């Protein structure tokens with residue numbers, strides 16, 4: 001066993017810290033509620049009933065295991081001999097990895113006797129996944145969403161409503177994600193006994209970064225076994241995109257003690273100027289956001305800074321505390337992919353593999369292409385976190401069908 005053999009067991013520590021990141025900075029009214037969640041989770045984390053129920057749901061409802069696909073045509077086109085493999089979370093029910101933690105959070109809520117799931121959503125992806133889980137378990141669901149996002153993301157609002165979820169429009173401030181988080185927290189504060197706040201990534205106060213990592217661990221665990229079976233070897237490199245960091249941590253965690261390079265890809269956006277990217281690891285510094293410590297994009301006043309990414313699921317000014325620790329430890333390398341590289345990867349995967357990826361996932365594909373160009377053999381495993389159906393209108397209306405982006409490729 002290597003240096004990281006007991007890593008998962010020892011991280012976070014009992015106070016929810018990964019090195020100097022994480023913790024729980026809560027208003028006093030929520031301390032009891034979070035203590036209850038922590039205790040309940042510690043109890044059921046190893047309970048036979050919970051684990052076997054979750055296994056059953058993953059297999060017979062979500063459609064797990066999702067496959068690993070060899071991107072043979074893409075690899076051939078790159079032409080260096082390096083092979084790219086894709087973990088197909090786009091084939092998970094609802095089209096992304098998010099359902100992995102939403103189903104597990106809802107099951108926990110049910111065990112705890114909660115009646116209502118509360119959350120915020122930006123582009124609507126977390127809202128749809130949580131509304132799906134609520135419908136499955138017969139729980140109520142209340143999703144807070146900025147009015148600006150409601151207008152922009154009509155199909156996801158329709159989905160949530162069809163799934164029986166109450167969508168609460170947030171009308172103050174910039175009417176986007178940050179205000180939606182505040183509004184959802186207020187609603188939770190009113191009744192923390194009957195409701196539970198379901199965080200949508202490996203962020204927020206302890207124990208959420210721990211729980212969501214546990215719930216996403218299945219992605220890397222399956223992929224590790226599948227690629228060993230397919231190729232006889234571990235991959236040289238594993239790559240995932242990082243917004244809050246849930247799909248990446250789920251993919252990385254089972255490889256942490258292996259001699260495998262891990263790369264997290266953040267949105268480089270249009271440029272390195274504050275407000276034109278969401279590359280927390282590259283440009284951020286230590287701070288506190290939404291109840292936990294992490295690297296953070298901040299303005300002159302130390303407030304969370306404005307962010308941009310072509311992929312709305314990646315534009316968060318903070319990042320999961322465990323990723324910050326893995327950066328400090330130099331166990332994971334964090335890199336960026338720019339909007340343009342992401343679009344090129346998006347179009348290329350459509351044409352070479354018949355897979356339309358989410359713009360978030362396209363960041364990871366872009367980094368894989370860049371790496372593969374520089375190698376002459378070996379294998380790169382990419383977490384394809386979701387499918388791109390939600391992005392079709394935006395991409396084609398603004399950037400067309402890809403000819404411009406693919407002109408340097410011999411297709």
Ligand SMILES: *Cc1c(COP(=O)(O)O)cnc(C)c1O
Nearest residue numbers: 201243244245246247313360386
């Ligand atoms: C939400 C989302 C992400 C970003 O969230 P993480 O917590 O960083 O994984 C990435 N890909 C897809 C498809 C998403 O929907």
